[in-house]
Amino acid sequence: MDYFKFYDIPLSFSPDQALVKKKFYVFSKQYHPDFFVNESEEKQQEILELSTLNNKAFQTLSNPDKLLPYVLTLKDVLIDGEKYNLPQDFLMDMMDVNEAIMELEFEQDVTKLLEARKNADQIETNLNSELGLLTVDFENLNDDLAREILLKIKDIWYRKKYLLRIRESIDKFATR
Missing domain, CATH: 1.20.58 (Methane Monooxygenase Hydroxylase; Chain G, domain 1)
Incomplete structure (x- = not known):
């Protein structure tokens, strides 16, 4: 899933870090696995996946070294395994x-x-x-x-x- 869509923020090389952090904390509470221990196995798995997605989204959107290749990949400009020739x-x-x-x-x-x-x-x-x-x-x-x-x-x-x-x-x- 697209982390920008997940956080409902515009695609950017410099997303609003206060908003990224706010979304992370909101989803951390909303998708915390401890709140779903009495739910079905399927629901617990879904919440665990959403919690993992939230963590990955935050780690990527809050780190410029991860964000840049992520945006390039989203835009189909950076392709995994590509052989690139430097000038x-x-x-x-x-x-x-x-x-x-x-x-x-x-x-x-x-x-x-x-x-x-x-x-x-x-x-x-x-x-x-x-x-x-x-x-x-x-x-x-x-x-x-x-x-x-x-x-x-x-x-x-x-x-x-x-x-x-x-x-x-x-x-x-x-x-x-």
Whole structure:
């Protein structure tokens, strides 16, 4: 089930968090399994499913890292198991960062480590800035423009995933 429909809120990359929390608490009380112990097995199972749905909806809608891919999936832009090709210019930028990380394997240099982290931070800042601009007022766009924006958001999501792997490599060297 669509979590936005379940909570009866508009589809958005930035749903009203106070409303999300309010819906969560209302449904938590309404669908709490302890209130249905004297009901039939079928009713108890139904309530358990609704309680689980409520928890999953809240976890997704209140976490930007889960919300973004969820919306992209709802809009049929992000497909599970999809092979996505990142743009060549991004991969070239990442190659420079990867080379700096590989050099750290042979020569532990705090300056180079800090430089790699600084580069990753700057790339992430730029991606987040672009993402913020794309997701603003998304729900007010016409379908054609919305689709174009969704594809750009998808690209940023994949870039951020790639960057996360870079950060993990940097952190690995930082702990040595």
